[in-house]
Amino acid sequence: MVDAHKPLMHTNENSAAAIQWRSGQLISSRFDDIYFSSADGIAESTYVFVEGNRLPERIDSRPDKSDWHILELGFGTGLNFLNTVAFFQSGKLPARLVYSSCELYPLSPDVLEKSLETFRSLDSLVATFRPVYNSLWDCWCQNGPGWYSCYLPQFNCVLQLALMSAADMLSDLLQPNATVNQITAAKKNQAPKLRPGPVDAIYMDGFAPAKNPAMWSFEIIENLARLSGPGTSLATFSAAGQLKRDLIQAGFQVQKIPGFGRKREMITARFLSQVTGA
Numbered sequence: 404m405v406d407a408h409k410p411l412m413h414t415n416e417n418s419a420a421a422i423q424w425r426s427g428q429l430i431s432s433r434f435d436d437i438y439f440s441s442a443d444g445i446a447e448s449t450y451v452f453v454e455g456n457r458l459p460e461r462i463d464s465r466p467d468k469s470d471w472h473i474l475e476l477g478f479g480t481g482l483n484f485l486n487t488v489a490f491f492q493s494g495k496l497p498a499r500l501v502y503s504s505c506e507l508y509p510l511s512p513d514v515l516e517k518s519l520e521t522f523r524s525l526d527s528l529v530a531t532f533r534p535v536y537n538s539l540w541d542c543w544c545q546n547g548p549g550w551y552s553c554y555l556p557q558f559n560c561v562l563q564l565a566l567m568s569a570a571d572m573l574s575d576l577l578q579p580n581a582t583v584n585q586i587t588a589a590k591k592n593q594a595p596k597l598r599p600g601p602v603d604a605i606y607m608d609g610f611a612p613a614k615n616p617a618m619w620s621f622e623i624i625e626n627l628a629r630l631s632g633p634g635t636s637l638a639t640f641s642a643a644g645q646l647k648r649d650l651i652q653a654g655f656q657v658q659k660i661p662g663f664g665r666k667r668e669m670i671t672a673r674f675l676s677q678v679t680g681a
């Protein structure tokens with residue numbers, strides 16, 4: 404669906420999201436999978452990603468002003484992003500949130516808005532984010548894949564969004580000299596730079612591994628490990644055995660915990676150490 408705002412100017416004409424609505428739920432036609440739980444997207448996002456990364460306890464035990472850097476694979480509707488901002492705001496944290504995410508198939512602003520409209524508790528955040536996402540979409544339509552940086556003072560947050568594959572995003576974060584398109588600037592006349600790792604928490608949210616193996620390859624896991632440090636955590640809705648084995652091999656300590664809603668299990672992990680030769 405590529406019908407909102409400006410037409411795509413860059414060559415990747417097929418790169419916007421192909422979606423459909425089934426009983427009001429947003430589905431990816433390309434991957435035949437849902438963006439978030441139809442039962443309760445906010446509760447799922449909080450349970451799997453915010454609590455799965457133990458952010459509430461960790462934030463309480465780190466009351467300083469140093470930035471929190473969260474890395475997400477799969478920006479989608481921005482629900483996890485906005486829900487994480489809401490969580491940070493609820494504790495009135497002095498720390499700034501740096502949120503890095505990637506999206507290979509961006510959703511048009513109309514679809515993004517429609518998919519978030521049932522989450523009334525996020526209304527004011529969606530309203531603040533709307534013009535920023537509109538500018539981002541227009542800029543992406545003109546320029547195509549790349550990095551887009553949005554400074555959001557109302558959210559005490561910098562969103563650095565990689566509109567490219569997860570694999571390319573992680574490579575760029577490991578060698579952070581990519582050009583960054585500035586959507587809203589932190590400082591006048593200052594080109595934004597990529598904030599590299601190590602990151603504090605990782606959200607793996609790239610559709611089911613069986614439907615989208617590119618988001619769950621061992622190369623991706625290895626690069627997540629390279630962007631991790633002592634204390635980095637990871638959480639995902641998936642409980643796939645291969646993912647568990649890959650995370651362990653890359654240096655994470657892995658735990659399976661009960662999943663959200665009807666999902667039996669999900670994975671959380673904590674980074675232990677770089678594997679020699681990794």
Ligand SMILES: C[S@@+](CC[C@H](N)C(=O)[O-])C[C@H]1O[C@@H](n2cnc3c(N)ncnc32)[C@H](O)[C@@H]1O
Nearest residue numbers: 477478479480481482483507508568569609610
């Ligand atoms: C489950 S959805 C993410 C939901 C999202 N976190 C949210 O809060 O709405 C998975 C996302 O990953 C994106 N995606 C799929 N394959 C990708 C890839 N190889 N690189 C980057 N993004 C990808 C999809 O387009 C989709 O938006």
